[in-house]
Amino acid sequence: MIKTVEPSGVILKDICDIQTEKCVAKDSPAAITAVWYSPGRKQVNVCRACLDEMVRRGEWEVKGARLKHRADIVIFDPKGKVKLIAEVKKISLKEKSAQRRASEIRRNLLVHSGIPNTPFFLVAFPDNFYLWKEDISDIYDKPADYRFDAKNTIDNYADKKEVSPLEMSERDFEFLVSDWLKDLVNAKSPEDSLEWATKSGLYDAIRDGSVAIEVALQ
Ligand SMILES: [Zn+2]
Structure with missing residues (x-):
């Protein structure tokens, strides 16, 4: 099922939790966004490339956001x-x-x-x-x-x-x-x-x- 994620607005430098093959924050810290998973509001740190990739795969949808999509x-x-x-x-x-x-x-x-x-x-x-x-x-x-x-x-x-x-x-x-x-x-x-x-x-x-x-x- 598709998970709804909600960007918290917090951007920090960290390792990405998702690490798809397109990840840009895999081994060394880079800009990541903290997002909340619903339900449960679990925090996940994700780089922009992985966020796009998860949406592209249809695994995530972003609450209230329109991402640039290829x-x-x-x-x-x-x-x-x-x-x-x-x-x-x-x-x-x-x-x-x-x-x-x-x-x-x-x-x-x-x-x-x-x-x-x-x-x-x-x-x-x-x-x-x-x-x-x-x-x-x-x-x-x-x-x-x-x-x-x-x-x-x-x-x-x-x-x-x-x-x-x-x-x-x-x-x-x-x-x-x-x-x-x-x-x-x-x-x-x-x-x-x-x-x-x-x-x-x-x-x-x-x-x-x-x-x-x-x-x-x-
Ligand atoms: Zn990533």
């Missing part, structure tokens, strides 16, 4: 308008939990990370992709409009890149998903297997667009 993958149409934002997470979950987790990730980003609501929003797990179409109601907890069983697709792309679907890193997975999206953007006509991409309007929206990785959107 979207994993963004598709621009030929005019440069953002048509799709994709969050890519290499986590394997049973379908029901995956669906719930995907909704949480989307909600978290829309509400707390200043990510704009775009015509399409994709959450990609290795087994399932979840796609939302923008609607004006702004109901952030809405379940995905489309689910795509991604396992075979991911296996095929992993095969082409000669990476093992089981051993690939989160970054490898991000590249696989972006390769797949590039092929979809450049597809002359949607394949039968991508019926949902046509039905949802995604195929038309992103056709001849461009795919970019790690885009800061503010």
Whole structure:
């Protein structure tokens, strides 16, 4: 479940308690923020890089804050308008939990990370992709409009890149998903297997667009 953290406003020089791979205060003290976990208001000292990373992973949401967020993958149409934002997470979950987790990730980003609501929003797990179409109601907890069983697709792309679907890193997975999206953007006509991409309007929206990785959107 996503933890809510509340920055205490105290910034000090210390070692980071979180220490993700992006940590900037791992071995020697650097600027860290003290945040409170809810419930319990346990204090955790976290560097900015780890704070961003925990939010990006969908493990934390920051109370009352809008963090600058880098979207994993963004598709621009030929005019440069953002048509799709994709969050890519290499986590394997049973379908029901995956669906719930995907909704949480989307909600978290829309509400707390200043990510704009775009015509399409994709959450990609290795087994399932979840796609939302923008609607004006702004109901952030809405379940995905489309689910795509991604396992075979991911296996095929992993095969082409000669990476093992089981051993690939989160970054490898991000590249696989972006390769797949590039092929979809450049597809002359949607394949039968991508019926949902046509039905949802995604195929038309992103056709001849461009795919970019790690885009800061503010
Ligand atoms: Zn850190």
